[in-house]
Amino acid sequence: MSEVRAAVERCVVDGMLSWSDQLTTAQTFGVSVAYIEAVALERGILPARYQRNRNMLNCRDQLCLFSSHVAVVGCGGLGGYIIEELARLGIGHLTVIDPDIFEEHNLNRQLLSTPADLGLDKVAVAVRRVAEINPAVTVTPVVKALSRRNGCGLLAGAQVVVDGLDNIETRLELSEVCDTLELPLVHGAIAGWYGHVTTQMPGDKSLHTLYGRKCHQKGVEGSLGNPSFTPSLIASVQVAEVTKILLNYGEPLRHRLFTIDLLDMECVETPL
Amino acid sequence: MMNITVKLFANFRVGRFKEAQRNYPKQTLCRLVLQELYITEEELGVLMVNSRHANLDQELKDGDTVSIFPLVGGG
Known part of the structure; x- marks a missing residue:
């Protein structure tokens, strides 16, 4: 699914993926929003919904929690x-x-x-x-x-x-x-x-x-x-x-x- | 007589006290401290003597501190 990874990376703003882009990408490729979230976190991209966690939980922590x-x-x-x-x-x-x-x-x-x-x-x-x-x-x-x-x-x-x-x-x-x-x-x-x-x-x-x-x-x-x-x-x-x-x-x-x-x-x- | 510090927690304080120095005869058991305060065994959660878990039949010594917590189990 390198196309999905590339699509996620194209959406990144300030190191983050917005919820609307997460949802749209999931719909475009026929996968779950959970799948997109895993792809993003594995690549060090933070779903924007977690941005207020960022100063105490880094992207690796957020991936650990998601896993x-x-x-x-x-x-x-x-x-x-x-x-x-x-x-x-x-x-x-x-x-x-x-x-x-x-x-x-x-x-x-x-x-x-x-x-x-x-x-x-x-x-x-x-x-x-x-x-x-x-x-x-x-x-x-x-x-x-x-x-x-x-x-x-x-x-x-x-x-x-x-x-x-x-x-x-x-x-x-x-x-x-x-x-x-x-x-x-x-x-x-x-x-x-x-x-x-x-x-x-x-x-x-x-x-x-x-x-x-x-x-x-x-x-x-x-x-x-x-x-x-x-x-x-x-x-x-x-x-x-x-x-x-x-x-x-x-x-x-x-x-x-x-x-x-x-x-x-x-x-x-x-x-x- | 022995001087015992009795500390009560949560609702056990209502109508009683938070902490008190009380006198008891030598060889008093924890059970008597609760009985005197009208605290039943059913209501009792944690009982500690000098910060260590104790049972009702533990004998107290002069200068001991008894801490009594109610049984809390709701969710």
Whole structure:
């Protein structure tokens, strides 16, 4: 496809490829916008949509993210924001997993929920949303509950897994599956004004330390509920962790539980 | 008697305190600290003594710091 490469290069302005040229080139050659994005990034050409990333993520980083596959388990409060941010960041392949439909009580906080979409599969809405905001991202939808029985199959091929679940029992199963597959797991959980994040690398057993004795219990979110602002905050910390893991940047929250209290505006780190 | 620093986090502070020095008899277990504060085992997430994970049956020593976090599991 040297013709495609040449066509992409002809469109370059200031080292970048505009979205309209990306789309037109894809249509002209009958290929996907994802294919054009890969061609551009491999040649050091940045799709212009990522230009505000440029001073912190170079073109090679952007290619690494585009070549990555991240699984998001749970598409509710945390998951909706996680999916949105990963798609805008330019992660090339997302697997999104959730067995549920949108219900009215989701509307106060779940980014992907709208009154018009009540009753629809959360995963189907996630696929539609990603296609709207970044059509170069491939999404594998899974309308199933993850368990230790099906987890290895559902997460196969992912490089990082992000926890957007809403219960401790499934989280412990997810942790086991990630350990079996030797995958990093970025865990987040919320309740009211409070939330926490930790990154579990294979063998760390951090979630077992955190929740091991609490397998069948519900956290204080049962009584506190969840407002609109806590999920977006914790989800953003999780996405920063995913980015760091994929690019091998910075210090991930390994063996550390990063707890945020928005009522007293305190961040506390405890060892895990 | 022993002097113990008790630190509470998140909603455990509501109607209680953020940090307090409290006196307990020698050989007091962590379990008693929670009972005195009306914090149930079901609500408990992370329990630490001197920044190390602890269980409810851990015996406290004079000067210890006990940190108590609620169980947070929503998403």
